Amino acid sequence: MSDLRRYVPTIATIIAVAVCVTAGNWQRTRMHYKQELRGQYEAARAAAPLTAAELDGPAGDWKALRYRTVAVQGTFDAPRQILLDNRVHAGHAGYDVIAPLVLGDGRAVLVDRGWIAQGRTRAELPQVAPPRGSVLVRGRIDIPSSSYVELKGEPPGRPVWQHLDVARYAAWSGWSLPPIVVQQTAPAAANDELVRSWPAPDFGIDTHRIYMVQWYAFAGISLAFWLVSHWPRLRRIGARRDA
Numbered sequence: 001m002s003d004l005r006r007y008v009p010t011i012a013t014i015i016a017v018a019v020c021v022t023a024g025n026w027q028r029t030r031m032h033y034k035q036e037l038r039g040q041y042e043a044a045r046a047a048a049p050l051t052a053a054e055l056d057g058p059a060g061d062w063k064a065l066r067y068r069t070v071a072v073q074g075t076f077d078a079p080r081q082i083l084l085d086n087r088v089h090a091g092h093a094g095y096d097v098i099a100p101l102v103l104g105d106g107r108a109v110l111v112d113r114g115w116i117a118q119g120r121t122r123a124e125l126p127q128v129a130p131p132r133g134s135v136l137v138r139g140r141i142d143i144p145s146s147s148y149v150e151l152k153g154e155p156p157g158r159p160v161w162q163h164l165d166v167a168r169y170a171a172w173s174g175w176s177l178p179p180i181v182v183q184q185t186a187p188a189a190a191n192d193e194l195v196r197s198w199p200a201p202d203f204g205i206d207t208h209r210i211y212m213v214q215w216y217a218f219a220g221i222s223l224a225f226w227l228v229s230h231w232p233r234l235r236r237i238g239a240r241r242d243a
Contacts, residue, residue: 013226017219024215031208038203044068049138052103055178062143062179067201070182071138074101076130077108080173083125083160089115089195097194098164099130100175101137101182108175110166111137111182114194125159131189139182140198 044067052072055065076099083095094117100108116126144164161169170177183198 009226009229013222016222020215020219020222024212024219027208027212027215031205031212034203034205034208038205041067041201041203044140050141052105052107055103055107055109065141065180066143068141069139069185070141071136072101072103072109072182073134073136074103074109075134076101076111076132077173077175078130078132080175081128081130081159082169084164085160085162087115089117089197092117094118095126095160096164097128098161098169098181100173100177108177109180109182110164110169110177111139111184112142113184114192114196116194128194131192135188137182137184137188138186139184141180142183143180 044065047068049069049071050065051070052074055070055072078099081097081099084098085095087094087096094115096115097113099111099113101111102108113128113130116128118124119126144166146165146167164181166177166179166181169175183196184194185196185198187194
């Protein structure tokens with residue numbers, strides 16, 4: 001039993017080093033993946049804007065178009081405009097204004113027209129009707145998350161929504177929509193005072209790098225502690241071998 005106890009610190013060190021190295025490798029893999037995403041983002045920003053004819057996910061892969069810039073002509077469907085609640089800009093609460101843009105070929109795509117502050121009370125909704133007639137909308141493509149938590153579903157026809165669920169919106173509005181939203185980056189008409197501030201995504205590369213270094217450091221510390229605590233015994237073993 002005493003002989004077995006002698007190996008407990010060694011076994012514990014092996015397990016600790018293995019766990020820490022595995023965790024460090026996982027963080028390194030995630031870091032490389034996020035670096036690839038950032039590369040795709042930079043490439044998308046540098047590419048020429050997509051036209052309405054090019055606004056189609058390759059083989060249904062809409063993620064390939066994420067962050068691409070677009071310049072599309074169409075007409076806003078004003079009656080089906082909604083407000084996304086609890087959107088904050090510069091410390092102020094407000095709404096994102098969402099409306100479908102009907103393209104020249106009859107298709108429609110959701111456009112996030114921008115942000116507007118809420119009224120003096122929750123009952124006082126902002127009046128931000130989209131421009132009439134055909135307009136040119138410039139923006140970038142984003143893909144709304146389909147993962148969210150809500151206590152109850154949105155009542156049909158309610159102008160204020162808590163989440164932008166494209167599938168739910170399509171069922172409510174009657175439009176067949178791609179699973180994207182165009183974040184408008186420039187006014188489509190005069191007297192448009194909506195705020196359009198779309199920050200670059202935080203891919204978390206530095207966070208993964210820090211965690212990777214920490215896990216590898218823990219592995220090194222565990223191994224160093226084992227070497228220090230076993231150094232006298234290792235010297236005796238070495239001396240016996242040299243004798």
